[in-house]
Amino acid sequence: MPPIILFILKALEGRGAERMVTTLASAYVDVGYRVHILCLERTQDMPLDGRVRYHIVPYDEVFAEQNLDPESTQAQAYEAVARRIDNYVLSQIGVPDLILANIYKINWIMAYSRLPNVVNVLHTALSKQFQRQLSETPDQTIHHLKMVYGTHPCSCVSEGARQDLISLIGQITKTTTIYNPCDATDIKVKSLEPSCLEPFGLIDKQYMIHVASFDTMKGHKELLQAYAKTARKLPLVLVGKGKLEDEIKQLAAELGISDCVRFLGFQANPYPLIASATLMVVTSKFEGFGYVIVEAQALGVPVVSTDCPFGPRELLPAKNLIPVGDITGLTLLIDQAIDNLTHFIVPLNPQLLPKHIAQQYLAFGSVIEGKID
Template sequence: MSQRKNIVVLIINCLQGGGAERSVLSLGQGFHEIGYQVHIIRFKPLVEYDLNPRLNYHLIKFKPYKLIPSEQLRHKLFARKLDRYILEKIGQPDIILSNLQRSDSVVAYSSLPNITHIIHNTISLEYKFNSVKNINHVRNKLINTYSNHPCVCVSDGVKRDFIESLGAITPITTIHNPIDQSEIQQLSTAFVPKYNNYMIHVGSFKAVKCHNVLLRAYAKTNRSLPLLLLGQGKLQSEIEKLIIDLGLAEKVFLLGFQKNAYPYMKHAKFKILTSSQEGLPMVILEALAIGTPVISTDCQSGPKEMLPENNLMPVGNIDAIAKKMSQAIQNPEQFSVPFDAAYLPHQIAKKHIDFMNSVS
C-alpha cells in the first residue's frame, strides 16, 4: 500500500496577474518538491499565468454569494461550502494557506484545522489607517478576520506594521515569498526583446506604484537609456498624458501586461521600483534571480530586506530618485546584488511547515 501524501491547500481569489498570485504558484511548486500533494483553490475563473501541471487546481465560484446582502453571512455560508468541497474533493489537509483579503474574509469562518493566513501587504497602508474615518470599525473587522488563525507575514516590515495596527492578536512570524529561480532563468531565455540598452519598470498602473514620480525623475536624467513600462491598470491614460506633457514620448515605451516579462528584465541594464508601499515586491527578487541590477524606493516594508542601502531611494523624492537613476544609467553594475537561495520555493515551503508545527 502506498503511503498517503501530505496535503497542502492554497486559497486565493484568482490567478490574475499580481505578485501574491505568482507567489502562490511558486509556493505550490515548493510543496510539490518536498513531496506534498498540492491543491490551489480560487474563487474567480481568471488566470493569467501558465499553470504547473504537477499541481491540482479548483474553482469554487464566489460570485453567486454576492447576492446575499450581509457581508458576514455571505462569507460564513461560502466558508461552509468551501469546507465541504475540501473534505469531499480533496481530503483532510495538513496545511491550509489563505492569501489576500477575499480569501481571508472567507477562511476566517472555516472550521477546518491547520489554517494560516499569509499577509502580503502592509495593513495600515492598504486600509488607509491614517485617513479612514471609521478606523475603529475597520480595525475591529480586521481583528475578527485574523485573530482566529496564525498569520505569516511576507516581510519583517509587514509583520511589524500588523502588530502595531492590530495588536498581538495571534501567533505570527515572517516568511518571505518564494522565488523559483530555475524557472525564471528558463523563461528569461524565451526571446530577445527588440529594445537595446534600456531600464525597466514592471508594475500595474495604480497609485501605489508611483509611475508619476518615476516619470518626473526620469525627465531629470540625461535620458540616455530608454524606459520600458510593463503593466496595465486604471491609471494608464493619466500616465500616457504625463509622458506627452514631459516630452518623453520618444524615450518611454508602454508594453502592456506581459505574460512573460522575464526576457525584458534579463536584458535590461537595471530594474527600478518607485512604489510608495509594498509588502515584499516580487519583481525585485525576480530581477536578482536573473542577475539584473535593481534600485528601489525604501518603502515601509520589503525592499530594505532584499537590497543594501546603496540601492535604496527615499519614497516620493523626485530629485533623489533622479540622482540614483543617473548613477545607475552611468554604471548599473554597482547596484548588482547576489540572489539568496533561502528564497527558493522548497526552502520557503519548509518554513511554513515548521511554523505550522510550532503553533499546532
C-alpha cells in the same frame, strides 16, 4: 497518503501573491505533496504547474444560490462562501495538512471557515492598505481587522509587514515572517525564451525597466517625473496593466517623454525583458515584499528602489534606496546607476529559494499544531 497542501486565492492574476502561490505549489509537488489551488474567480493570468490540482468555487454563484438579498451584509455573504469552501474542500480534496489563505478578501472569508490548519498569508502592510479606513473610522476598522487576522495564525512576507500587523491588532495570534520564494532556476530558464524586443524597438541591455500593475501604490507618476529629469540615456520600459495606464500615458505626453517611454502591457513571461534590461527601477509607495527586486537579482540585473514600507529595505542595501516622494533623489540615483551598473548589483539571497521557503511554512504549521517545540 502524502500530505495535502491547499492554497486559496481570489484568482490566478499576475501579481506577487499569485507568483508566490504558483512557485510554492511547484516546490511542494517536487517533494511529493498533494497540492491544490482553489480560486473564487476564473481569471488566470499565471501559468500553473500541470501537477497541481486547480479548483474553482465561484463566489458569485454562492451569492445567487444563497438568495442573499441586497440588504445582506458582506459578512453574511462571506460566511456563506466560507461554508461552500469548507464543504467543497472536505468532499473533493480531503482535510488539508496546511491551508495558505492569500489576500485580504480570502483572509476575511476564511475567518468563518471551520477547516483546520489555516494560515493567513499577508502580502502587504495593513496600515497602508487600510489607510483611509483607519483615518475615517479607526475603531471600527481595528475591530474588523482583529476579527479577520485574529482568527488564524498569520505569516507576513516581510518583517516590516509583521511589525505593522502587530502594531494594529496586537499580539492576538501567532505570527511569523516568511519571505516570498524566488525560483531562480525557473526564472533563468524562462528568461531564455524568445523575447519581444524587436517589435518594440528595444535593444538588449539598452533600456531600463519597471514591472508593476498601473496602480497608485506603484508610483508610476513619480517614476515618470524623475525619469523626465534624467539624462535619458536609455528608454524606459513599463510592463504591466491596470486602471491608471491611460493616465500615465497622458502624463508621459505632457512631460514630453512619450518617445522615450514604452508601454508593453502585461507579459505572462516578463523574464526575457527583465534579463535584457540594463537596470530595474522600483518606485512603489508601499510593498509587502517587492517580488520584482528578487527576480531581477536572480537574473543579475541591477536594481534601485524607493525605500518604501516595507519590503525593499530588507532586500537591498541603503545605497540602492531612495525615500518615497524624493523625485530629485530618484533622478540622481537612476543616473548614478546607469553610469556605474555593477555598483548596484545585489546577489539573490539563497535562503529565498523555494525549497527553503516551503519548509518554513511547514515548520510554522507544525508549531501551530503543537507538533514541534
